[in-house]
Amino acid sequence: MNQDYIVPDEWSIIEEGFDKNRVKSSESLFSIGNGAMGQRANFEETYSGPTFQGSYIAGVYYPDKTRVGWWKNGYPEYFAKVLNAPNWIGIDISIDGEPLDLNTCTKVDNYRRELNMKEGWYQRSFEATMPNGIEVKAVVTRFLSLKYDEVGAIKYELEVLNKDVGVAAMPYLDSGIKNEDSNWDDQFWNTTNIVADGSRGFIEAHTMKTNFATCTFMMATAEAHNEQVKPSSPQKTDTKVSLTFDTALKKGGKLTVIKYGGYTVDRNHDKNKLIEAANEVLDKVSAIGFDGLLQTQKKAWADIWQMSDIAIKGDVKAQQGIRFNIFQLNQTYLGTDSRLNIGPKGFTGEKYGGSTYWDTEAYCIPFYMATKNQEVARRLLKYRYNHLEKAIENAQKLGFENGAALYPMVTMNGEECHNEWEITFEEIHRNGAIAFAIYNYFRFTGDYSYIPEMGLEVLIGIARFWHQRANFSEHKGQYVILGVTGPNEYENNVNNNWYTNYIAKWCIEYAIEQLEKVKEGYPDDYKRIIGKTHLTETETEKWKKVADNMYFPYSKEHGVYLQQDGFLDKELIPVSELPKSERPLNQKWSWDRILRSPYIKQADTLQGFYFFEDHFTKEELRKHFDFYEPFTVHESSLSPCVHSIQAAKLGRMDQAYQFYLRTSRLDLDDYNKEVEEGLHITSMAGTWMSIVEGFAGMRIIEDKLNFTPQLPEKWEAYSFKINFRNRILKVTVTKEGSSYELTGTEEMSIRVNGQRVVLKPGETIQA
């Protein structure tokens, strides 16, 4: 573990004491977001120490020119990345002419940050002695409104403790910002208009290349000694607009600045009326006022928690961890817009481009399906349907034809953004996850309509890809898939990755099955789809031949499927025998050494056993788990959760709990020593799965919820809610057993440890 400065608390993330070395980590951990925008926990006032500035707007990205050593045919020309957006939070403070800057203060006491997850606000407070000897106390509260998602609010309360002074508070907007991960130091923003209007300011700027038009806006008011302070005439530069509240403050007196700010964007407004739209929302929120707005915030978060909370008794750190994960997921994506998706770092950093990965399908959809509703999950599926044509183009670039679709590894708008050949061209199993999510959605929601309406076309494109991507090996007399990278990215360009071959076969079979079902049940849709895709029976016969004759590497000696051809040629030394000094491998070993080692970054063969667990016996799972887990280094944030679920299934609750701890507090305790770059948002959904699917053993079998609840030894109890086909079920697991409480009007039968249990609304059933 790297850090443990976060104070354990059931509902809040708390930091106490000022430590400059923690500033960037805390900027990530105390990030706030509302699905439409996000803000790292940067200070409002000047900070001259190391800091990583980050303000982000959902769906606003920049296609940065690809940077590679040697260009390879088929590389995308750009890497779309989330943009550091114009700064709206800034409030510079100057006292007797000297700027307040915690980096230069001679003393900082009672420094405290709190991210109140229950109510959705963030507060920072401190007492500091400035170089000029002036002692100040500040309490700064900030939130991004869930209800008015274009706006954030800040209350900056400043007291001067030891003398009478002159204070200037200068709220500002700044579009002269940069991305730290810029490839070529390009300008990302073009500022076109700066307006100052009384207590309000506006900067219109559009992104280069993508031309997203945005208006960054603010409105600020101030009170000193409970009397309003008027702003003096605003200042403008090429990329900045600021107001100044100048006032005298007596010793012990307080200055309070209220600032509203945020963004209006052309995804939601006419691009010529962004200032108008900004004025409207400012009129609205300023009428409600800071305190009123905070009330709506508390209410909105209460609604979210009402459905998505997991309560844990007896383990405050575990409780804090799971709530942090659920909170961050909801800060990132709320399911209201099918044009948006869930970036691996959400709105908390630049890395991974804020783009969409297969993480969404493999990890996030189950969380959103169960804690929101089927519409939200459907929106995430539709996101990929909307990108189908681009996926077909992407496959064409790589030489595939006839409507074969390869979904990108990383994308903003459907185009591939990634540019390492071993990933971009070879980590093609991602295509399988897109199909699996369709299956998973129907399995959970029972809503078949998505398949005839949209899903089937996606399934056809994917089946076509696998059919063309496999080739017949005369030598083996079977179909093989050569040159791939599996989920375990510590192997590149391998042949017959079992997981890839397995999901390829499954994708084809599932597509054929759905074609039959749609043909029978939705003849009009069928006709439309056949007309559009020109699919013939000859073609599906060919698909079938590939699926029926797929090769799977297998070791008789070990009784396991092999991760890939040749796996047994490696030096099979378990991770436990590696010196600690050589971990993490990705920081200590050269890439070739990692590649030829047996070490596994994240579940690979076991990912297949997770997705398709009903295809295998528990004994088979045990064998594979015991074979592969000892070689697994879990150096991906997506690794521990799958292993936790499987360990729980195998009744190894101690091991399951260890994996759970690692996933739930990955960022809070900074296991990977990189939290300052941002949080691992998508893997947070894995933490939720560890409890719900792992400890509670939730499965959908034959349209019914099933549970096999277990409790980690250290816990007294846990409980969570599931929205299953629009019925809300609360599950509580204690040392004594488990109980189930159904809301709504209809009864529902579930299975607990294989036994059928009939639940009536309002009744709590012990099982």
Next chain:
Amino acid sequence: MNQDYIVPDEWSIIEEGFDKNRVKSSESLFSIGNGAMGQRANFEETYSGPTFQGSYIAGVYYPDKTRVGWWKNGYPEYFAKVLNAPNWIGIDISIDGEPLDLNTCTKVDNYRRELNMKEGWYQRSFEATMPNGIEVKAVVTRFLSLKYDEVGAIKYELEVLNKDVGVAAMPYLDSGIKNEDSNWDDQFWNTTNIVADGSRGFIEAHTMKTNFATCTFMMATAEAHNEQVKPSSPQKTDTKVSLTFDTALKKGGKLTVIKYGGYTVDRNHDKNKLIEAANEVLDKVSAIGFDGLLQTQKKAWADIWQMSDIAIKGDVKAQQGIRFNIFQLNQTYLGTDSRLNIGPKGFTGEKYGGSTYWDTEAYCIPFYMATKNQEVARRLLKYRYNHLEKAIENAQKLGFENGAALYPMVTMNGEECHNEWEITFEEIHRNGAIAFAIYNYFRFTGDYSYIPEMGLEVLIGIARFWHQRANFSEHKGQYVILGVTGPNEYENNVNNNWYTNYIAKWCIEYAIEQLEKVKEGYPDDYKRIIGKTHLTETETEKWKKVADNMYFPYSKEHGVYLQQDGFLDKELIPVSELPKSERPLNQKWSWDRILRSPYIKQADTLQGFYFFEDHFTKEELRKHFDFYEPFTVHESSLSPCVHSIQAAKLGRMDQAYQFYLRTSRLDLDDYNKEVEEGLHITSMAGTWMSIVEGFAGMRIIEDKLNFTPQLPEKWEAYSFKINFRNRILKVTVTKEGSSYELTGTEEMSIRVNGQRVVLKPGETIQA
């Protein structure tokens, strides 16, 4: 074939007619060099059309910061690249105030370039009508002196044809130059001192980071109407110095400018006395004069040709091709300095960094050994001995220990410069070529002393590497080498590349053998080396175990060793069945598609059959050739020569000749459509091998030269000379048979078609 504008000629490369689209290609083809410096055939006067400027100084490079998409542990921090050096050739011409610029001339007639390979000079002549209607005629002759290798000379003769005019000729130096392949647009040169002194000018500049100090110098004189013109006072800017010769020229009158220029560098002089050194060489050459200098040039080239020429009768294009190759090799490296080596593009372009590859050991050493002498070959071996410590450091970076050495893929000073993991970390067979060159050197020269003095230490480092790099596969019960890239770079990260495994085994065995020999014959050296390397018998026992139990992939069905594990799983469609539109694959296919195809970029398994041909029967060669060649796309310039030699050995002279044509005129006919970037210098040595080892079948067997001469049908005869252990043998092959002429004083026995032939000095023996 892409182009055929080069006029066939036995001794010259000739271009006739001005075509702007050919300027960059011709700049490469007409490049001149003298081993110490090189110059693309850029125009002396201004040219505003597309051009690729290039002046290069041997051994002067810049470590450009590595550019990659995603950094991988173990990557080198920089890529050393040959530098575009300050321009010394420039002579701007202005007539009646208008600059002479062939790009703006309204008419260009009788444009001609000639690169006279026999005598080592380059001449460009033309008649042009300028936009102001003035008609001029120019003849410009240029060469880089072999004798005074810091200097080049230019004679610029200008006539005005249609009126009386005012002419200004402005010879200049310019250090404000850039590399086109710069990764980050860094400045590569820092100009520190500019001096103008009468008819001379000097620019002192040093390279950034590497701090190579250089002085670029010039001296110019001019005559008009046979009377000397005095230069007016010189002009200086931050990076430029120029002289001006202003004169009136009557219609039909001639202005002649003589310019000497070049570089003095701190590899050869005190860095504080570079201008002094420049003045000295200028004193020397100006005293000799342009014509005198040209005479020494003709003499020096005659000496080179005397030994290294291959004369072909009956095929002028083949003759031109082979002489072009021999000429360029000699322009690039003359064997006088063990700090220098042979870059794949020599002094003709920027690409591939002008650095050293395994090409030197695999292709160039045989040429230099046979056409120069053993000292030259030894200098090339010593280059690697000097880099042994860096090779050990390089291996350490990748996790190897105990003095294991991995020579870099690309280097300037012994450090690795390459940064694609599949090459840098995995194309480790290069280490084998370094060891093979030591064996090859001894086989050819009979000079064993290199091994105890230097070679054995290299062999130990390399053997240690292979021992550590192989691992025991419990599954196979043999040693395997996982995760490599073979010579065929169209496969990456494969397991058990046969060539790599084979050369690894050979390296270990050869090292052990030499250890024994040195122990017996050179006990003092042995003691020194053991003391230095701490080699024990326990360690060599371990090496032996690896060599004795190395695994080699083999197909019983086909009776061939497999290029790598899993090769037979590919779709084995021969190249002949690929549509032409899909070639070359590296421009038409995405990288993943190339990787999973069976197509071979250059000899891989067959490279092993070339190096170790005496380990295999001719029947085995035939089988492997027939199996692999049909999948070979020869998209590396290093591919055709090995195949040509093997086809000749198999008695397939038609095929051998086809391969020969492809290699010998690769650049002249621009097969790869990239000649404008520079010439393929190292593969030119392969062309020489195609004739000497291929057609003439030269081999060294048991300390004797062997020949099995054949003649391509189209040719009447060919002849070449070999310096075999300081005896010069001239071999002539005609339709009637072959003849052998020995110079010197001692007799020598050779074998021709297996028959022993005793040669007496001065006698020509028919065989």
